[in-house]
Amino acid sequence: MPTALEITKLTKRYPTGVDALKGVSLSIEDGEFFGLLGPNGAGKSTLIHCATGLAQPTSGTIEIFGNDAIHHYREARAAVGLAPQELNLDWFLTVEESLDYHGGYFGMPKRERRERVAELLDTFSLTDKRDDRTRTLSGGMKRRLILARAMLHRPRLLILDEPTAGVDVELRLELWHYVQRVNAEGTTILLTTHYLEEAEQLCNQIAFINDGEIVAQGTSAELADRYGTASLEDAYLTLVGRKELSRAHIADAGEAEGTT
Amino acid sequence: MNGKPEIGDPPHDGQARGATRRPRSGRLTPGQIRFITLVRREITRFVKIKRQTLGAPLLETFLYISVFGAALGSRIKQLHGVDYVVFIIPGLIMMAWATNAFSNNSSSILQQKFQGAIQDQLSSPASPAELLLGFSLGGFLRGMMVSSITFVVASLMIDLPVDHPFVLLAGIFLVGFFFSQLGVLVGVRAEQFDDVAFYQTFVLQPLIFLGGVFYSAALLPEPFQTLTQFNPVYYMINLVRYGFIGYSEANIALSLGFLTVATAALLAVNLRLFRSGYRLRA
CATH class of the missing domain: 3.40.50.300 (P-loop containing nucleotide triphosphate hydrolases)
Known part of the structure; x- marks a missing residue:
């Protein structure tokens, strides 16, 4: 494989x-x-x-x-299915068209697209919005649509x-x-x-x-181990050279201040 | 998300869709479905804003016919043996196809680049040639619609001859395709809306107006008569006018030949840009 x-x-x-x-x-x-x-x-x-x-x-x-x-x-x-960081939806299309056209770009036959679009609209609670233009959606709805679109052609x-x-x-x-x-x-x-x-x-x-x-x-544990830190976050902060921002470090400093 | 099972359901049967799967006979191949969808997207766009993309150019064309044909035409009477209004309609039909093909494709591509929506097509299995033709055909078909409606309405109102249908069809299809390609080129190169408007207002419009849509270049004083012969649009108008009324100031075979070569060259340039990912893929 x-x-x-x-x-x-x-x-x-x-x-x-x-x-x-x-x-x-x-x-x-x-x-x-x-x-x-x-x-x-x-x-x-x-x-x-x-x-x-x-x-x-x-x-x-x-x-x-x-x-x-x-x-x-x-x-x-x-x-591959890509859900990009930017909400790159086509303003001219409705929610349903956005999904249908994506399926078309990936060569899915019409009937298969129709079934898959209905299924994903349902899964992502977008069925009520199917005829709305993408521009009118809330940020959260756009995010759901982006993910539904990425999944549409059943990417591996x-x-x-x-x-x-x-x-x-x-x-x-x-x-x-x-x-x-x-x-x-x-x-x-x-x-x-x-x-x-x-x-x-x-x-x-x-x-x-x-x-x-x-x-x-x-793995998360391996990375924490490698950097000799208690958590993934601390390992990350060590990596980017900002150890002083560690929550453990800040908590310790707070306690130290409290005792004086 | 409502928690239904089997939502992912990835096809773990080896090959992914869209590339190699062969359909049963009579069914569309993935490539055909992809191409039809690319064109559908472009048609959907201009149909959804039809007041601007179909209504406005039709109104504009009929205003030209009214002002130049009816108002001025009553004074000018005949030009090269035909009524003035009949003389200008072929040029107006060609102009409608050319400007709509150009502005549709340049605006559509730039808008999609702005929105980032073009990434959906670019990250699909579509080849550069499929993408290029898909983007091209939107404007081509919009121009065809505006021109056809103008032709039908004008034919109902006046007696519009079609003397050389083959030259007319070959000429006007080439003009439409040439300006579709030009629109794609400008849309791909453009980084802001001003870039598109610049070509439309400062390059295309003057070339078309000075190419002899509203007058016969043979009637111009020198040096304008000679200068007109350096304007490529002059030959396009002559081709289309010859197709309709059988009158031309330029050599038809040469004009057709040059237009074919120019269209092929532009297509080759665009294909190269799409293959290289120029201003489409970072």
Whole structure:
């Protein structure tokens, strides 16, 4: 069984001269729930864009279920569902059209699209909104639609780029339950997030990316161990050189102040 | 989310959809479905804003016919053996196709880049050629609709001849496709709406107006008569006018030849840009 996503020595230099990725190698096994953590500008979105054809790598290789994502992009892209960070919905389309057209772009026959769209509208509580233009949806509704769209063509690899940024607690928990179930059913998931508890809760493998390089990879416990810290958050803060922000550190300082 | 089972249900049967699966006979292939959907998206867009995309150009064309044909025409009478209004209608039909094809495609692509919505097509298995043709056909079909309605309505109102239907169809289809491609090119290159408006107002409109939609270049004084011959749109108008009324100031075979070569060259440039991902893929 080939790995879901195999990235080797991937570099990306933007025309501005910025090196967003500096030789990233990454392997995500089929069925894994993989978390990619890192500060803003670390290269998370660039990596995702390279894997989905939205950015063109400068060098290196990307294979998705054994298919070269650059030269055999049809097979590779057909296997991937992308829920991007930006709410990139088409203003001219309704909720239902957004899903239907996405299915069309992925070559799904009409009847299959109709059934799958109805199923996902129901799953994401969007049935009442099916004829609304996407522009009129609330932020939370847009986020649901983005996820439904990513799932529509039944991808084997689901890429979620900060799916819970700016959503309320209820929706965040709903999304967590949903993606966990999808993963349990066999879909491989690559998740980027700023919320460390999200990664801890959901992911069985986590990689830290910083300044265009993967600097550590393992389970949450392994990473905490490696950095000699009590939690994933502290490991992360150590990585980005901001140990002084550790909650344990702040609590200790508070207690120390209280005793004087 | 209502917690129903089997929502993910990924196809773990080896190959993913959209690439290699062969349909049963009579069914559309994934590639055909994809292409039809790309075109459907473009048609849906202009139909949803039809007042602006179909209504406005139709009104504009009929205003031209009223002002130039009816009001001025009563003074000008005949030009090269036909009524003035009949002389200008072929140019107006061509202009409608050209400007609608151009503005539709340039605006649609730029809007999708702005919204980021174009990422949905770009991250799909669609090839550069499929994407290019999908984006092109929206404007082509919108131009065809406006031109056809103008033709039908004008034919009901006046006696509009069609002397050379094959030259007319070949000429006007090439014009429509040329400006569709030009619209795509400008839309892909554009970074703000001003970029699109610039070409429309400062390049396209003057070339079309000075190409002889409303007058015969043979009647112009020098140096304007000679200058007009450097305007490519002049030959397009002549082709279409020849198709309708059989009158042309330019060599028809040469005009058709050049237009075919120019359209093919533009198509090749666009295909190269789409393959390279220029301003579409970072």
